Amino acid sequence: MAHVQRHPLAAQAAELLLRRIRAGEWALGHKLPGETTLAAQLGVGRSTLREAIRELSGKGVLESRQGAGVFVTALDVAEDWDAILRRADIVAVIEARLAIEAESAALAAARRTPADLRALWRALAVRAEATGSVEELVDADTAFHRAVVTAAHNDILTGMFDAFIPRSRHAMVDMLRIRPLTDARADHHAHEVLLDAVRRRDAAAAASASRVHLTSLRDAFA
Known part of the structure; x- marks a missing residue:
């Protein structure tokens, strides 16, 4: 019998972040809270959070800027x-x-x-x-x-x-x-x-x- 596969934790964290961005919690160009704060809010570890951020960065929604933090660069994933x-x-x-x-x-x-x-x-x-x-x-x-x-x-x-x-x-x-x-x-x-x-x-x-x-x-x- 086939089982429904669970999404990896990072994918779930990315989806939660995306929902909050869509809901307008952070405006375009806004900086996200620090890693420790955000990881605690999402209930995941910092390494999982980093993976979630990488996923959304790959979709153009977030951008990590060296020494400055993570910023919102789009308000949703661009559709094909x-x-x-x-x-x-x-x-x-x-x-x-x-x-x-x-x-x-x-x-x-x-x-x-x-x-x-x-x-x-x-x-x-x-x-x-x-x-x-x-x-x-x-x-x-x-x-x-x-x-x-x-x-x-x-x-x-x-x-x-x-x-x-x-x-x-x-x-x-x-x-x-x-x-x-x-x-x-x-x-x-x-x-x-x-x-x-x-x-x-x-x-x-x-x-x-x-x-x-x-x-x-x-x-x-x-």
Whole structure:
């Protein structure tokens, strides 16, 4: 007969600490009580407490600073991106893309290189020629938007955009099967306007073009 395994004491202590942090006992950036005090409060030894702190440090919730103590660096364990995106409504995904892509477009206008422009022109040309399957159009569209984000030269923004691709692609394919584009020419023109703003180094116009395009996309889903 299988028995329920007990969590090790350190894991239980880590969970208790996390509950107290979630409950607001210590604010972000706040220093935890000393080892002796905290170990007594949790009813564990100091070595167990240290292990619990190491566990929460590995999850980004706590940080041990040499000679200064242990500080709260997050108010909860960060959930896995994939799990969040699997649950996310497509409108929420597009709203997040709006935040990422409008800023990326502005940065791209300021930072783009001749190589970035060539990549954008190529991606736009491929998008114009994507007249086959819905999947082909969505992939070509995604490649263009990614080229804009890449031209911002910010690895964090690129990584965030890449995290959205699987969820966004699935939803876009579904939407276009149910509701094909009513005016493919106008949709493509919106991308030309964005590229032209990036080419002209007009950050405000690039951000606006990105925002207008994605807002209309979001409204079509809503």
